Amino acid sequence: MARSRVCTTLISQICVEPQPTGLRAVYLVETQSEQQAKELSRHFGDFASALKSYQLSKGKLVSYAVQLRGQDSSILDEIESFLKQNFEFVILHRAFDALIYDIVRELCKDSGSTLAPVPKCDICGKPEPFPETTIRFLDKENVSLDTRLYCATCTAESARRSNKEFLRALLQADRSDFRTLQGADLVRYRTSKKHIAFRIKSASAQCAAS
Numbered sequence: 001m002a003r004s005r006v007c008t009t010l011i012s013q014i015c016v017e018p019q020p021t022g023l024r025a026v027y028l029v030e031t032q033s034e035q036q037a038k039e040l041s042r043h044f045g046d047f048a049s050a051l052k053s054y055q056l057s058k059g060k061l062v063s064y065a066v067q068l069r070g071q072d073s074s075i076l077d078e079i080e081s082f083l084k085q086n087f088e089f090v091i092l093h094r095a096f097d098a099l100i101y102d103i104v105r106e107l108c109k110d111s112g113s114t115l116a117p118v119p120k121c122d123i124c125g126k127p128e129p130f131p132e133t134t135i136r137f138l139d140k141e142n143v144s145l146d147t148r149l150y151c152a153t154c155t156a157e158s159a160r161r162s163n164k165e166f167l168r169a170l171l172q173a174d175r176s177d178f179r180t181l182q183g184a185d186l187v188r189y190r191t192s193k194k195h196i197a198f199r200i201k202s203a204s205a206q207c208a209a210s
């Protein structure tokens with residue numbers, strides 16, 4: 001079992017933060033020059049009010065994973081036709097899944113493009129540009145010590161009747177060893193934000209840093 005680099009004795013608060021969900025897609029675009037790649041990145045910046053974007057590759061093959069902020073999926077087609085007017089080779093895949101990620105990886109290899117690092121789910125290890133749940137560990141001074149990310153599938157599998165049980169299930173399933181935290185006494189407290197936050201009451205946690 002992998003160990004988290006965070007020293008669990010320093011953790012005094014844990015925040016469970018559900019992230020916005022939405023329809024996902026991937027755009028693959030072949031660019032002819034650095035100038036074109038810059039233009040493309042500007043276009044995706046312009047779409048920011050409608051969707052979150054995460055650049056998966058750069059170079060000749062530029063690809064973006066996107067997640068819609070709203071319900072209206074017609075924007076995906078609008079972006080596709082807009083891109084097709086400006087670039088020769090455009091693919092729209094209406095999901096972010098292993099299939100499209102393998103295609104991006106293969107095409108990057110073939111075209112000498114660079115695959116960007118993508119965050120991975122801390123339970124199943126699959127690439128996840130838009131995690132469904134994050135957990136943040138904070139010290140006494142509210143300084144963020146570490147963040148763990150979980151995909152939609154792993155979030156669903158850890159669903160429990162209470163938030164505390166949900167947090168414990170995530171920590172148990174996490175690829176890092178958080179056994180010392182699981183035994184700690186968690187006390188729910190209210191924050192101004194919508195986050196689900198817990199304070200660690202007992203000091204039974206030990207340093208698990210490697």
Ligand SMILES: [Zn+2]
Pocket residue numbers: 121122123124125126150151152153154155
């Ligand atoms: Zn997962």
